[in-house]
Amino acid sequence: MSEKIEKYVPCPKCAQQSSVELLCSVNTENDTDIRSAIFDETFFRWKCKKCGFQTKLLHPLLYNDVKNQFMVYYIPKVERRQISDEKLELEFSDLSYIKKRVVPDINSMKEKIVLFENNIDDMAVEITKSAVSEIVAKSTSRTVHSGYFMDMDKEKNAMTFQYFVGGDRRPYIQTIRLEVYNRSVGIVKKYFPKENKKAGFLNIDSFWAKEALRKYKNATY
Ligand SMILES: [Zn+2]
Structure with a gap:
């Protein structure tokens, strides 16, 4: 299951407001292109429809790899040591066997994905x-x-x-x-x-x- 939210963002260059659909939760089974988009850093790329200005639009992303039993929650610049998500805990009543991590930056997210895919602690x-x-x-x-x-x-x-x-x-x-x-x-x-x-x-x-x-x-x- 993937979750999208719609947001209005102003262009940093021309100030034009435009609506964007942000993927805030992805499941690698359904979204098979997501992994490569994260690794080549096209996932967070954003382009203004009016002036063509390109930038990165960083936003929270929950990356769920069911097959390898892990979740990585990217929250830009998060400082907390532990994040609880009641909605998720309810949705998956037993999450204790799944490794769950929160990361503050994209490099750390990539690192966790590679480690868990290769079953490295x-x-x-x-x-x-x-x-x-x-x-x-x-x-x-x-x-x-x-x-x-x-x-x-x-x-x-x-x-x-x-x-x-x-x-x-x-x-x-x-x-x-x-x-x-x-x-x-x-x-x-x-x-x-x-x-x-x-x-x-x-x-x-x-x-x-x-x-x-x-x-x-x-x-x-
Ligand atoms: Zn613009």
């Missing part, structure tokens, strides 16, 4: 990224701003991340051995077994990972 990935970002900061002597999962290669026993470092946010690729990720999976299983059973949509990001590592260190020393 995003909590373990965040813990790994957080630990590896310290190594990147040391080896580059620069501030690490953000990092994203790129690839997992079981044959090469490798997981690759892309970080953005320094004032110019330069991309920096770091590959690690899978043991590092597997160790994080162990930490999640042992210390945060109930995290995925929480109601609502969780924001599992670098902030969450820092908190999780702090709790883990307190528990182990």
